Amino acid sequence: MAPVTELTVGQVAMRSGVAVSALHFYEARGLIRSHRTSGNQRRYGRDVLRRVAIIKVAQEVGISLAEIGTALASLPEGRTPTRDDWNLLSTAWRDGLDHKIAQLKKLRDGLTDCIGCGCMSIDKCPLRNKGDRLAREGTGARRLVAT
Amino acid sequence: MAPVTELTVGQVAMRSGVAVSALHFYEARGLIRSHRTSGNQRRYGRDVLRRVAIIKVAQEVGISLAEIGTALASLPEGRTPTRDDWNLLSTAWRDGLDHKIAQLKKLRDGLTDCIGCGCMSIDKCPLRNKGDRLAREGTGARRLVAT
DNA sequence: CTACAAGCTCAACTTAACTTGAGGTCAAGC
């Protein structure tokens, strides 16, 4: 009964709101997968929509495609992510988000505290030191919110 | 009395914790400035330390170098930023920070709400839609925390 | 059966924020 309703790239692009080129890109990165028609055109299962949705949400939370890829790879291959899968991922990501929020708050509070002092001394300013510690958290990441 | 104690790039790099190449880069971007010795070497006034500190803090808060440059440009040319100057900048940036924190919180809460639903439908999931709106906030910015 | 939209691949371009390297100069110690 349920006709497996395969989707073309264009359709996925339209329904997910990401560009076709981005879908190609995600596929090259192993984040999504497709099979091909006899004419070499991509066809996607419905699960791709959910995967793309997850990708976008995760990105907004500040997770890199690489990390998203790792997380998605942990899901049963080719299966539509279940509620439990999603549960796992979102919980982990939410924790990361909490962490990030906490960091920003610290920064903001430091900013507030520092408004009066005007020192910004590298050695003495609490804001600077807080910042340094923050900046060193990731391994060699120089991008702002790499993690 | 106060010997104006000029600093070399190397010294600034050491004391500020940023690479020499980064200082060159900031200078090229107009974020800091130096004058040259007869032998064409850079010499910095002490104010550069504060400027660099401001740059780093602002970056951690997710402000781009371009924006930082604009803000710094509004400071009296060549003067060591005063407490009032810093006050102005930090207040403005703190507002941005508050905004960003609020956004992330919304996202986190959406994530929490969605844990059970497992839907992630593009059209119906509140998280997705919230995210979309968020993503469209900046003008064509595709980088995560461009603003 | 023929347009023409939609797909395909692959390479190159984009932006931010730097880093790395090549090739050459300056300054300070011995």
Next chain:
DNA sequence: GCTTGACCTCAAGTTAAGTTGAGCTTGTAG
């Protein structure tokens, strides 16, 4: 007066996450 380390300039490379374009193939509507 020479060696060594810090500087200088300028060009090219790097990463992330895609986009853009060229040149070619598919598929579908009329």
